Amino acid sequence: MTGKAVRVNVGATAVSGVYFDGRSSRDHPATVTLTEQGVTLNVPDLNVTRTWPLPEVSVDPAIPGVRRVVKFPDGGRYETTDDAALGAWERRVGRNRALSGVRWLESRWTAALGALALAVAAVAAFIVFGIPALATQAAAVTPRSVLATFDRETLKVLNSGTYVGATKLSAARQAQLQREFREVAAWAGGGYAYTLLLRDGEPGGPDSFGIGPNAFALPGGTVVMTDQLVALANSDRELMGVLAHETGHVTHRHGLAGVYQGLGLTLVSTVITGDLVSASTFAAAVPAALLRGGYSRAAETQADEVSGRFMLERYRTTRPLQDILARLESQLGDGKDAGDSKPSVFDLLRSHPGTAQRIEHLRAIERAALP
Structure with missing residues (x-):
């Protein structure tokens, strides 16, 4: 009726x-x-x-x-x-x-389209800003046991021979680098189980990927440095500058935040709720996300600042890190600025921001710290 x-x-x-x-x-x-x-x-x-x-x-x-x-x-x-x-x-x-306002909106298609546009904008903002923020917060509260799991699963992939092989450095050279790295790790602190793994970045197998001169850190404090980077350096001060940079990624949990952002909110919620069994299951997907995820511009700058503080305290200059960054960029010789390449942990020294900007930032750190 x-x-x-x-x-x-x-x-x-x-x-x-x-x-x-x-x-x-x-x-x-x-x-x-x-x-x-x-x-x-x-x-x-x-x-x-x-x-x-x-x-x-x-x-x-x-x-x-x-x-x-x-x-x-x-x-x-x-x-x-x-x-x-x-x-x-x-x-x-x-x-x-x-x-009454909802009723008014529902009765007008222009208002409905506007509401849809706002919803799309909100979703986009959440993806661009919300997920990284959640990933950062999740990384900050992740238990150390989960970090150890991520390191262990990633090392299984690394030790398969696809990316790196056994180091060819002499026992004496390895011992020297390990001794110097312990000093860097003690300075970095944070309670992490720092471990330096020396590996050949050009394993040469039929299915090998090869990462060349490089260094990268895993979430739990494991730092990998290749023979090729050791050969590229003119001094151990340069290498210690790189390793201090890596400890900055560990203490600020940059790699872990990148993993969470790459794997999505499911893993983030798993870690926040403390579901460690599920976290162990997810760990199987971590290696690829970690090794190819790369770092943001802000993360690289923050890690450079950590290394800058270390070098100023120990050597009174950031020049060694500047030199090895410039040398690595010159050796690559691809004609591209570092910031234009796709970021990954394997391109650590070439990640955002570009090498020239990073060197200038290190110089600025030194100018601000020294009279």
Whole structure:
């Protein structure tokens, strides 16, 4: 039945519709009289006339294309298509005020499109800013046991011979580098189980990837440095500058945040909730995400600042790190700025920001620290 309003007296509105008694699906023609004090229901078929005070009656919010519903405390309900009359009464008695704006939006396609655009923008903002922020927070609260799991699973991939092979450095040279790295690790602190792994960055196998002169850190404090980077350096000061840079990635948990961001919110929620069993399962996917994830511009700058502080304390200059960065860039000889290449841990010394900007930043750190 189509509802139709009839003015019966000042302050009261009679609206026609149908009534359901709450016990059967049969509808009955009915009229409700709406006043500022309450609602009176009249159902001729059932010979029913009842009045309820306003607080005892509920009115469902309006939905475009759907009949309006008035509910009574005895379980009965009244439905009408006369939204205009019922809406006018709602405004008069102050019902559903908070939802009037929603109703207005739903009735206008331009507003709906605007709301859709806002929703899309919100999702995009969450992807660009929200997920990295969540990943950073998750990395900060990740238990050390999870870090150890990630390191262990990643080392299984590294030791397969695809990326690196056994070091060809002499035992004496290895011992010297390990001794110097212990000094860097002691300076870095943070309670991490720092370990230096020396590896051949050009294993030469049929399925090998080869990472050349490089160094990178795993979340738990394992730092890998290749023979090729050792050969590239003109002094151990240069190598210690690189290793101090890597400890900066560990202490600030840059690699871990990159893993979480790459693997998505599922892994983030797993670690935040402390589900370590699931975290161990996810660890199988960590190596690829970690080794190819790379670092952000902010992460590289922060790690350079850590290395800069170390070098100024130990050597009174950041020049050794500047020199090896420039030499590595020159050796690559691909004609591209470092910031233009796809970032990854394997391109650590060429990640964002570009080499020239990084060298200038190291110089600025030195100028600010020294008279």
